[in-house]
Amino acid sequence: MIQKYPRFNIPWMDGDQDGRPRTVAVPAVDDEFDSAVLDGKWTLTSSGSVSYDVNTTWPSHFYGMIDLQAAAYIRLDQNWAPSSYSLTAKFIGFLQLNAEVMYIDFFDADESDGVRAGVRTGSSSPYQVAGVYTLMASSTWGTATLLAINGRHDVWYIHHQRVGTTFSSWVSTNCLSWLLVASGAKTFTPHHFRLSLASSVTGQGISRRMGIDWVRANWLTLS
Numbered sequence: 481m482i483q484k485y486p487r488f489n490i491p492w493m494d495g496d497q498d499g500r501p502r503t504v505a506v507p508a509v510d511d512e513f514d515s516a517v518l519d520g521k522w523t524l525t526s527s528g529s530v531s532y533d534v535n536t537t538w539p540s541h542f543y544g545m546i547d548l549q550a551a552a553y554i555r556l557d558q559n560w561a562p563s564s565y566s567l568t569a570k571f572i573g574f575l576q577l578n579a580e581v582m583y584i585d586f587f588d589a590d591e592s593d594g595v596r597a598g599v600r601t602g603s604s605s606p607y608q609v610a611g612v613y614t615l616m617a618s619s620t621w622g623t624a625t626l627l628a629i630n631g632r633h634d635v636w637y638i639h640h641q642r643v644g645t646t647f648s649s650w651v652s653t654n655c656l657s658w659l660l661v662a663s664g665a666k667t668f669t670p671h672h673f674r675l676s677l678a679s680s681v682t683g684q685g686i687s688r689r690m691g692i693d694w695v696r697a698n699w700l701t702l703s
Contacts, residue, residue, distance in 0.1 A: 509521070509567075509695070509697040510695060510696045510697055510699075511694065511695050512540060512693075512694045513534055513535060513542045513692060513693070513694065514535050514539075514540040515535060516534070516535060518534050518542070522556045522557065523557040524555065524556055524557075525554075525555045525557070526553060526554045527551055527552060527553050528547060528551055528552025528553065529546075529547035529552060530544060530545060530546050530547065530553070530554050531544070532554055538572070538691050540693070541572065541691040541692060541693050542556070542691055542692040543689070543690075544677045544690050545687050545688070545689055546677060546678070546687060546688050547686075547687050547688075551680060552678065552680075553676060553677065553678035553679075554690075555675070555676050555678075556674065556675045556676075556692070557672055557673070557674045558672060558673055559671065560672065560673060560697070561586055561670030561673060563642075563644070564643050564644060565641070565642050565697060566639065566640070566697070566699070566700055566701055566702075567584060567639070567641075567673060567697055568639045568640075568695070568699055569637070569638050569675060569692060569694065569695040569696075570635065570655070570692070570693040570694050570695075571636040571637075571638060571677075571690070571692055571693070572634060572635060572636075572690065572691040572692070572693060573634060573636070573677070573688065573689065573690035573691065574632065574634040575599065575601045575609050579600065579601060579602075579679060580600065580601045580679045580688060581599070581600040581601075581612075581676065581677075581679070581680075582598050582599050582600070582636055582676065582678075583596055583597070583600075583612070583638075583674070583675070583678070584596070584598055584638050584673060584675060584676075585597075585674040586640065586647075586670045586672070586673045586674075587616075587671060587672055588668050588670060589669075589671040589672075591616075591619065592616070592617075592618060592619045593617060593618075593666075593668035594616035594621075594668075594670075595615055595616070595642075595670075596612060596613065596614040596616070596621065596624075596649075597611075597612065597613055597638055597639070597649030597651075597661070598611075598638050598649075598651075599611055599612060599629070599638065599651055600612050608628050609629045609633070610626040610628050610629060611626065611627040611650075611651035611659055612624050612626060612649070612661065613625040613648075613649040613661040613664075615647075615666055625661060625662040626661075629651065629653070629659070631653075633653040635653060635654075636652075636653065637651065637652040637653070637654075637655045637658075638650075638651055639651070639652070639658065639700060639702060641702060645666060645667050646664070646665050647663070647665075647666055648660065648702070649661040649662055649663070650702050658702055660702075675695065677690040677692070
């Protein structure tokens with residue numbers, strides 16, 4: 481089906497190369513990461529041996545370099561969580577080793593409840609990449625629903641959608657064909673969302689380059 485920019489009813493393929501219509505207003509939550517510094521709407525946290533920049537190493541991207549070690553991550557948080565929404569982000573990264581992840585998480589205010597959408601590699605060779613959907617309750621992530629993705633890719637579109645109490649996760653490698661990872665009901669009050677680049681690998685002795693090209697709110701509706 482042709483997806484449309486929901487508030488303007490414009491076929492999204494009529495826009496730029498990633499689908500944004502050229503003439504519409506940009507929602508405040510959106511970011512193309514094309515400024516010299518990180519926009520003030522984001523709160524950035526990191527752990528482990530990491531480095532990052534905006535619109536520098538990779539023009540018009542948030543760029544991160546992560547040493548593949550335990551609990552190394554870069555997180556971008558933003559306060560935004562209406563009662564119904566969709567959020568889509570374009571991530572960059574060739575995932576090929578144990579436990580490399582790119583996530584969109586929505587949390588309540590104290591991060592005791594949440595919903596996760598994204599991609600990650602498995603824990604054993606050949607480290608299969610899978611789409612992820614996970615629910616958090618009482619500050620603990622539950623068992624993840626995983627959907628294996630064939631082939632090796634370096635571009636990942638992650639789509640997180642909420643309609644009332646129903647939360648859904650999609651993944652694509654081309655922004656045209658979308659895989660529904662899972663959809664389910666959860667009752668909680670989202671407060672903020674988080675974009676994560678992370679790894680929990682130990683002893684690999686190399687670094688991984690990851691990035692975020694853009695994030696867009698209510699840009700795409702999937703069903």
